[in-house]
Amino acid sequence: METVLVVDDEQGILEALADLLREEGYRVVTASHGREALERMTELRPDLVLTDWMMPVLDGPALIGRIRAEPAFQGVALLGMSAVDVSALRRQYPDMPFLQKPFDIGTLLKQVRKALDSRQR
Template sequence: MKTILVVDDEWAIAEVLESLLSDEGYRVIIANNGKQALERLGEWPPDLIMMDFMMPVMDGRATLAALQSDPKTAAIPVIVMSSLPEQTIAERCTGYVVFLRKPFRVAAVLDAVESALR
């Protein structure tokens, strides 16, 4: 069973993603900011991280930088989610494999996960 770490400060979005992905057969772990996400990596090492870009405490850019700087986590694929345009995200950070625009459709989420896990 593949494990997905969902990182989003909007609890409703995290819960919807948890429900959707669990129904698809994934184990889902939730964190509400980048700092908590980095702490959770030791519990169940994820096969994929889905992360909001704008979060309190530690945002997506800082979290991506931390993930990339650690050899143990640098290879974990990351989906960045945001209501900002993809070009804006691409100008501010690197290291993600798929961009998912919020609000998203169920099919878009599943396509993004499938693509990132390939």
């Protein structure tokens, strides 16, 4: 079973995403900010980190930087999400996929699957 770490400071979004992904058969771990996400990642290595971009404590860019800098986290798939226009984020991080909030369930599930599949190559 693949593990997805969902990181978002908005509790309603966090719970909705976690429930949806569990219904699709993923094991889901949650965190409300980047520092908590890093703590979770040391406890168990997720297959995918689905992270919001703007959060308190440790935001999405800082979290991604820390994940990429840590050799133990190599091979973890990354998927960002933001309510701001993600076209600028895609230019800034061309090797990372982004979801534009709000997104529909089908788009989310397709992007999660695509990110997980790309990790296994």
